[in-house]
Amino acid sequence: MGTLFKADSPEPEELKATGLTIPELKQTLDSKNIEYPSNAKKDELTKILGEAL
Numbered sequence: 001m002g003t004l005f006k007a008d009s010p011e012p013e014e015l016k017a018t019g020l021t022i023p024e025l026k027q028t029l030d031s032k033n034i035e036y037p038s039n040a041k042k043d044e045l046t047k048i049l050g051e052a053l
Helices: 012-019 022-031 042-052
Strands: none
Touching (some): 022 042
């Protein structure tokens, strides 16, 4: 399954966030100092990350 984003996307790593695992999403949120519920499901984490970018 390939990415839907073009190679010249401005923030390709962030845009591919939906393909991350839950631990990877949490690590990304932590690295950006973004708070999230500890029991959040993957779709919630993806939404939080998307809104923060």
